Amino acid sequence: MYEDTFRGRYGLSGFDYEEAIYSLLDGSLDREGLLQLEKCLLEDADARAKYHEIVRVHTLLEVEAEQEPSLGESKVVSIEELQKRQKLRWMKRSVVAAAAVLLVGVSVLSFFYINQLGGGGNHVRFSKYSLVEVNGKDGVKGVMEGGVLEIGDELVMEQGCLELELGKGVRGIIEGPARLSLVGEDKVMMQQGVGWFDVSSGAEGFTVLTPHVEVVDLGTCFAVTTGMSVAARDEVHVFEGRVKVRSLQGTKQEKELHEGEAIEALFGGDLKAIPSKAGLFLTELPESLISRHWSFDDMASLGPQSKHPSVAKVGTQLSSGNRLRQVDGVIGKALDFAPGNGYVQTDWAGIESDRPRSVACWIKSPEHMPRGSIVEWGIPQSNAAKWRVTLNPAGERDGGVRGALRTEFGWGYVIGSTDLRDGKWHHVVSVYDGSGVGNGTSIRLYVDGKREAVSSVRENRVRTILDDSRSKPCQIGSGFHGLIDEVIIYDGVLPEEEILRLSRH
Structure with missing residues (x-):
């Protein structure tokens, strides 16, 4: 059917x-x-x-x-x-x-690795607010906060980052969402994730498998990406030394890559040379969730702040013909997005598909008919293909409180219950848990550190599209009426304790 x-x-x-x-x-x-x-x-x-x-x-x-x-x-x-x-x-x-x-992936894994030995020298630890479950070869072990990883264990990381240390002298940093298994003393299976690996002398032969390629270390430092985008292909980047890459399907092409070289694996099995992304991978475990932070304190340098190396490459500029003004904010300076003043344009595509995300910022809005958006990205006109955080414009049409915090996901929406058009500073947060459907449970709204009651909701799937010709990268304040300060977008679900801490600045 x-x-x-x-x-x-x-x-x-x-x-x-x-x-x-x-x-x-x-x-x-x-x-x-x-x-x-x-x-x-x-x-x-x-x-x-x-x-x-x-x-x-x-x-x-x-x-x-x-x-x-x-x-x-x-x-x-x-x-x-x-x-x-x-x-x-x-x-x-x-x-x-x-x-x-x-x-029931754990049953499959139990069958595959029933004859494997334990790996007591293999350790894993996670950044703060990571969400990880481990499926053991003998059954589901549940939520994992760090410790020893045994051969046959599968890690499913919904958000966050982990550091993997294997007994033979291999260290890896894996960015979520990720799914990986330890299938041997010197072999890791990555089904999803971004992984950077540093292989010590004597540990040559360490292997990373993805569903599409096999990467065998020949004494090197390299990175592998797999399953991170609905359209992206697997990639291998070599930063030091050399690796042997073999496609696992189609033509099953093989190549030896050296320092500064990179490939992507095509569907047919060919390995295509691509530019290296040296310097854009995490090499140390971050303290918390990966985020992008626009403070607006320096008009000459609007780019976001982050401890992730790739964020330094995110371009940020004011829209053409803008008249945005710096004003006093909650922390340092803020931007005044009065109608016609313009908006902040970035070249960061946003967070795609149904991956979890959190948007936090301070806003100060006068009494007016709400318009525009606080933050948005994706395809504005398509069902389920955009992500937008704003103030609710029209109570008569969609119901809900006019001026309340509103999150849109295509034609769906969740609306809070507090009218924020009172000319005062408010800290607002929109959190989506990555469950695939947007509703009053999967999307949580917060105002000044407190969970908002939902005044209106229209359920819809969440499939934010970034790679279409109609997709727009992240914009801040487009058509918005009011002040915006300290915009932070997180790759993952921000816990309530952190939301409360942010609201107390």
Whole structure:
């Protein structure tokens, strides 16, 4: 039923996209099939989710097969070996087809790693406010706050960062959201995340697997990104030394990368050279959630402040023809966004899809008909494709309190209950938990450190789109009437204790 609907939607009658995925993994997909599959994956989130599950199981089964004892040096293929290969192929398809098994990842992992040894020398710790669960080889262990990571354990990090130290001399910094497993004493499987790794002398051979590539260290410092964007491909960047990269699907191309080189893995298995992103990865564990902070204290340097190295590259400028004025703020200076004065334009795309996020700032607004936005990004005109924090403009149409804090996600919205148009400074926060649907539970609004009652809500999915030609990068104060100060956007859910602390400045 799903495939029929999918093919009809995209005019791909007769195209079996699930079979195309298997052909891609087996290296037998032709160019026409590859182009059709890429179209499916780029245009439909449900197809991408199914694709990632199939590739994930395929890769894990390959790892399990490689870890089985050798059958000897003979080049003659025995009946037993042929049966084993047929069984492996059958397992790939039957495991993927069993939706219940896919949903219960811990059961799959228990099967894969039942013969692995414990890894008492492998340690992990997390930045403040990270949300991490560990799925152990013997069952779900629950929320993890740090400690020893055993071979067979899978970490699922919804937000935050972790530092991984493996006993043989490997140190890694992983940015969330991330999902990774320790599949051997010197092997990590990353299904999602941004990982930077420093491999000490003597630990050569350390391997990072993603659903698409295998990266083998040859004495180096490197980074791997996987599954971080609905359209982005896996990337490998080498900063020191060299690594060997092998595609795990399609043409299964191999390359050796040296210092300053980088590649992305294409769907068909080719490895394409790309510019290096040296200096844009975390190499130390941050104290707390990654964020971007616009203080507006210096008109000559409007760019956001952050301890993440990539934020230094975020461009920020005033819109053309602007007449924004600096005024006294809650902390230092603020900007006056009176109508017609302009807004602050950044080149930061925003937080995409349904990833968790928090927006915090101070506002001071006079009594007026609310308009514009405090912060927004994504596609303004499309359902579920934008993210917007503002004041509620029209109580008659949507219900809710006019002038109250409002978060929009496409055609959906959640509206608070306090009219903020009183000419006084208020600290406002909008928090979304990343559950995929926006409603009065997943989106929480705060005013002056206190949770707001919801005066009106329209439930809708959350799929903020950043990579469309209509997408707009993050804007601050576009059309807004009032003062804005200390805008901070967090990659994750800001806890109430931190919200209260921010509101007391």
